[in-house]
Amino acid sequence: MQLVGLEPEDMKSVRSRNAMFWNLPITFFIAANIAAFCKHFDYDTPAKAFLVGYDLGLIICLFLAIHYLYEQRPLALYGITAGYTIVSMSAMGLVIGMIL
């Protein structure tokens, strides 16, 4: 919150609620895409699907890094954002692999 310049009051605003509202369909779309990759690769075990999620997370992180570099945003903020991306993508892959 401090690194992106937000105040605690911002978290109670309409925009914050909008973010939470849009997060669900966007994440669902990402999960469906990971599942499509796993099916295309015939990866139906948690370990293999985890790898797909991790690799796709890595791609996102690399591109995020490029944008953060040009926008000169703090390294700590990048670490938080990229960390969340890698962990959530890998976890989504793991869960999808368990169900497939």
Added chain:
Amino acid sequence: MTITLNFPNFIGLLTDIEWISNILAVGVALTIGVVWYHARVFGTVWRRLAHLELQDVSLKQRAKTALIWQTPMLFILAVDMTAFLRHLQWHGALSGLILGYNFGLFVALFIAIHYLYDMRPAKLFFITAGYSMVALSAMGFVIGAML
């Protein structure tokens, strides 16, 4: 615990890299970036929305960032994309374009989530995500065409 380095295996990994197509794909992505963020295209709006001063994004500064950071990162992306295409046994420019577009979609969706929570302007999202999608699609197109 002993660690042994398998040099023939390491050399095999290096020779497996499609150097020409990957370097070309990186060049294409960099060129798109130069055009996309040019002052006459989205450069001025992007700078204003990202709260950057003109001296922050001087030609020298951008060239340094591109050479030291962006080029190796794009190269890793290109190698990864080639690996995906090989694994899928997809050949041809159209297949590459579809994979690159899909990668771009992943990047754009995650940027959307982060920008929503960071409460950043929608216009800035479209400039950033647009570049990601166009650059990755073009990279896939080049790699696929040369595979």
